[in-house]
Amino acid sequence: MSAPTPTAPSPFTEQAMPSWRRAVLKVGSSLLAADGGGLSPRFALGLAQFVSAHVQAGREVVIVSSGAVAAGRAIVPRAAEAGAAMAARQALAALGQAQLIALWQRFFERPVAQVLLTHDDLRNRRRYLNARATLLELLRLGALPVVNENDTVSVDELKLGDNDNLAAIVAALVDADALFIATDIDGLYTADPRSNPHARALDEVTELTPEVFAMAGGSGSSVGTGGMRTKLEAASKAGAAGVETYLFNGRSAEVVRGLAQDRLRGTRIHAAQTRIAARKSWLRHAPVEPGAIVVDAGAARALADKGASLLPGGVVAAEGDFRRGDTVEIWLREDSGQRRLARGISQYSALDIRRIARRHSRDIESVLGYNYGENVVHRDDLVLL
Template sequence: MIDPAAMTASPFPEQALPDWRRAVLKVGSSLLAADGGGLSPRHALGLAQFVSANVLAGREVVIVSSGAVAAGRAILPRVEAAGAAMAARQALAALGQAQLIGLWQRFFERPVAQVLLTHDDLRNRRRYLNARATLNELLRLGALPVVNENDTVSVDELKLGDNDNLAATVAALVDADVLFIATDIDGLYSADPRRDASAQPIPQVQELTADVLAMAGGSGSSAGTGGMRTKLEAASKAARLGIETILFNGRNGDVVRALAQGRLHGTRLHASQSREAARKYWLRHAPVEPGVIWIDDGAVQAMRGKGASLLPGGITGADGEFRRGDMVEIRCRPGAGGGEASVARGVTQYAASDIRRIAGRHSRDIEAALGYNYGGNVVHRDDLVLV
């Protein structure tokens, strides 16, 4: 049965969604918390149907979901909602994670995978690459990743609003085209509509200026602490990476159903440039580590002519002591590739010491040579730029 409140018309005019192939959907605690404690499927069902409709259409979705602390509080209600000790809130998060994943799994026939991240995981380049490889593999296998901050080991004060910024980082991590943020209001207004009756809806934002950020209000519910400002900060981070952000009311059933049909009643925050252009710019200008990966003429031709990844078979050696996840220059020996020494730069999946051991080998022999492997590419084509 549809909640009559969910049939309320949106004050935001209809507009088309941007084309997308892969997206991150961020769902906050206010959409999952039950009035009496714990989690409720009331709004999650419609969002799950949105995900399913797009997966059936051949798209990919990663969910970033809050709600673990709210779920844990239903199991141990004696822990106070406000001012709880850090250890107690971490215990609630640990108790609630299983409940949160169980809530999402009930809506999908495909397997749901829990992925817990911390900001340290995303700042450390090697762990960042591990997380990206795991998420990409889960999507390839047809699973639905559900990401949450690993609050049980976080050393910072728990702020569920941080999941807005986490969602923007995950969108960059998986090379998403768009970031959907489901919230409990209709979109961005010129002022907080709950306090200012004259607040006007803002359907589109071309650039996130200081004036736009000033429109953000505070938190709207007791379940989460993320207000509109954290959502705009996340949108700003995504925009710099070429990712558009969509703000919409996850409590409005009509809005969510229209979203599954490519129609938005909410706010569209445009990216400053294309996703590809933003990534290529970063690859071209990020500082490189000391060291070089040396390649042969065949690898030069494959990378330049076919846009191929760099495989170990085309590598002749490596200088320096760079590590997995470092930005490294890729060169060919004098006389190869038309005599040009510098060919490309990219993020390496293997350390210099590993590359020296697998140089010239077939990708299938990597594990036999090293005892482990991070995939058949030394530098994936999405992680390199020709120079």
């Protein structure tokens, strides 16, 4: 569905946004594509100012940006038309990626980092952890990650996927508190406002029911791959991970300026539960690999009483043959035997853990020749049983 023209007053009521620490901003192709082909800074500038305002306030933002294919089409305009062979579109994506990153870099003094992902990267737990570690390190270094699908090699993703859902997955990946979806519409309506004069603007959605999904129409843009329904699907994924979603009109300078001040004119879609609760629930019910990490009483007290991460110094042994990124149980070794204490995502394989058990975190790299951080299991990836 489409909203009224961007120059018209927004039918959505301004509302204060909850506080957030880290967010993902998804920017659609319709906001970046120039009328004659290629990329335009017209709307990107305001969105970049929104990002800069929050980064200067001490918050962190990851951008998920479409637009590579549109940029590539301007470089080689006759290479492919809409509906052309997949290989031609992949070539356009490869040509356009550099243009897309250059567009974003021009707005920021801080370095912009390109991160290309496929859904396979995010389904595979070990590659998921590697992607997570890279993005968090980029944020720690003060860089601005710009994420896009790796369209040049991901045939299925380019044909069937969309960056709305990728943004939701990235929001869960980096433990974001908020997912902002910038598009060319004002937000969600009860019906298509172009054809139904009684369509109402929805400032807030507390639950994504089948009735809410029925309100969504198709894509209103010739350059994008998703419509309002994919945005609701993305909000559903984000909400399951405890991340709230905000839909807003990225073409409205007034709306974007308001967001820089934590004021929303658009649709707020509530999360099903808190981010921490969602992650802990997933860990509690996720299938575990055979084997376990065995800890001593001191480590058990730190985990249970202090909510600490599991460090190698408190590890007694590793049983089984699990790998980095696997969800495993954590057992407490006592005089009477071993009992289940917790479960979590291991940052190291069982073989590596045997080598670093009882060692200080600073010794990990000298023992293994590499390190994935000082924790064997991070507290955010751990739940007590």
